[in-house]
Amino acid sequence: MTATPSHPETELEAIRARIDAIDDEILRLISERARCAQQVAHIKTGTGGPVQFYRPEREAAILRRIKARNPGPLDGEEVARLFREIMSACLALERPLHAAFLGPEGTFTQAAAIKHFGHSVVTKAMATIDEIFREVEAGACDFGVVPVENSTEGVVSHTLDLFMTSPLRITGEVMLRVHQHLLSQAQEISEIRRVYSHQQSFAQCREWLDRYLLSAERIAVGSNAEAARLAAQDPESAAVAGLQAAEIYGLNVLAERIEDEPSNTTRFLVIGKQDSPPSGQDKTSLLLSCKNQAGGLHRLLAPLAVHGINMTRIESRPSRREVWDYVFFVDILGHRQDPKVAYALQNLEEEALLFKILGSYPVAVL
Numbered sequence: 001m002t003a004t005p006s007h008p009e010t011e012l013e014a015i016r017a018r019i020d021a022i023d024d025e026i027l028r029l030i031s032e033r034a035r036c037a038q039q040v041a042h043i044k045t046g047t048g049g050p051v052q053f054y055r056p057e058r059e060a061a062i063l064r065r066i067k068a069r070n071p072g073p074l075d076g077e078e079v080a081r082l083f084r085e086i087m088s089a090c091l092a093l094e095r096p097l098h099a100a101f102l103g104p105e106g107t108f109t110q111a112a113a114i115k116h117f118g119h120s121v122v123t124k125a126m127a128t129i130d131e132i133f134r135e136v137e138a139g140a141c142d143f144g145v146v147p148v149e150n151s152t153e154g155v156v157s158h159t160l161d162l163f164m165t166s167p168l169r170i171t172g173e174v175m176l177r178v179h180q181h182l183l184s185q186a187q188e189i190s191e192i193r194r195v196y197s198h199q200q201s202f203a204q205c206r207e208w209l210d211r212y213l214l215s216a217e218r219i220a221v222g223s224n225a226e227a228a229r230l231a232a233q234d235p236e237s238a239a240v241a242g243l244q245a246a247e248i249y250g251l252n253v254l255a256e257r258i259e260d261e262p263s264n265t266t267r268f269l270v271i272g273k274q275d276s277p278p279s280g281q282d283k284t285s286l287l288l289s290c291k292n293q294a295g296g297l298h299r300l301l302a303p304l305a306v307h308g309i310n311m312t313r314i315e316s317r318p319s320r321r322e323v324w325d326y327v328f329f330v331d332i333l334g335h336r337q338d339p340k341v342a343y344a345l346q347n348l349e350e351e352a353l354l355f356k357i358l359g360s361y362p363v364a365v366l
């Protein structure tokens with residue numbers, strides 16, 4: 001007996017019916033999950049103490065678990081992003097989270113905030129990095145998101161400097177692949193006389209700009225989004241900015257991905273009043289200074305080597321106390337509560353002139 005070939009239309013209808021049934025089931029499960037989150041909130045508020053609705057270590061653990069268990073065919077990153085949004089909505093049911101970012105609307109910092117907290121976070125644009133710190137210190141926002149380093153252009157020194165005086169802690173990190181585009185009201189690159197962008201973005205696209213827009217004036221402004229806003233008012237100009245800015249300010253994309261390094265990534269820090277409990281895969285950021293003598297830095301960092309701790313970054317900045325006096329921003333792998341890290345930090349503190357733990361937080365998952 002030969003099987004009768006099914007009609008493509010009938011087949012499509014059958015699969016769509018199956019998708020509808022699956023969607024019903026997903027919806028039922030998401031609603032059940034949301035009710036669980038409401039119960040969590042109820043338990044948290046019942047404890048009497050200060051309530052921490054947002055739990056970065058738990059969120060990181062959930063996303064890592066989902067990625068590890070993902071059977072495909074969807075990519076692990078993709079699946080984690082979906083769960084990121086489900087958790088974001090569940091948390092908003094408990095209590096909406098407010099995060100300050102470096103504005104205006106449409107900056108990479110806003111994209112980083114949404115990548116980290118999901119779309120249910122309420123983002124608030126601030127004019128400067130200082131204002132983000134102050135907004136969080138004052139309790140007007142739960143968290144702030146600030147850029148700290150770029151893979152092409154290096155450190156955002158102003159952010160580091162603010163940690164010297166701020167009581168805020170680092171509660172998370174966000175890695176964002178940064179793609180720069182040439183945005184304009186004009187239709188052709190040949191019409192462009194001026195280009196607006198942030199200094200860092202100009203630096204990330206230097207080769208492209210030298211090649212295709214050498215004669216256009218480069219005007220540095222406070223943010224890429226501000227650049228896009230200005231480009232929207234001046235048809236002979238363009239902005240180097242992200243796609244979000246193109247959408248918000250209604251600009252054409254004249255050239256895509258014009259960054260010199262295709263892997264161009266910016267690292268952002270999430271700042272808040274508390275850091276995060278251990279998630280199993282964490283980093284710790286430190287602010288240190290050592291005696292100004294031969295072998296001072298070597299002796300200061302020796303406990304890390306002795307206890308087998310991996311240092312992922314070291315950055316020096318003028319201390320602003322004395323001329324030619326420096327402080328060091330050091331990132332290590334591990335949580336300050338991990339016994340090995342705790343021992344090393346104890347030894348390190350004995351050797352240091354200045355010793356401040358800026359925070360322990362989950363290594364970025366997304």
Ligand SMILES: O=C(O)C(=O)C[C@]1(C(=O)O)C=C[C@@H](O)C=C1
Binds near residue numbers: 037041055056059087
């Ligand atoms: O487990 C918690 O503490 C929750 O509040 C639940 C939940 C979630 O949706 O899974 C929501 C928000 C927290 O940031 C972490 C996890």
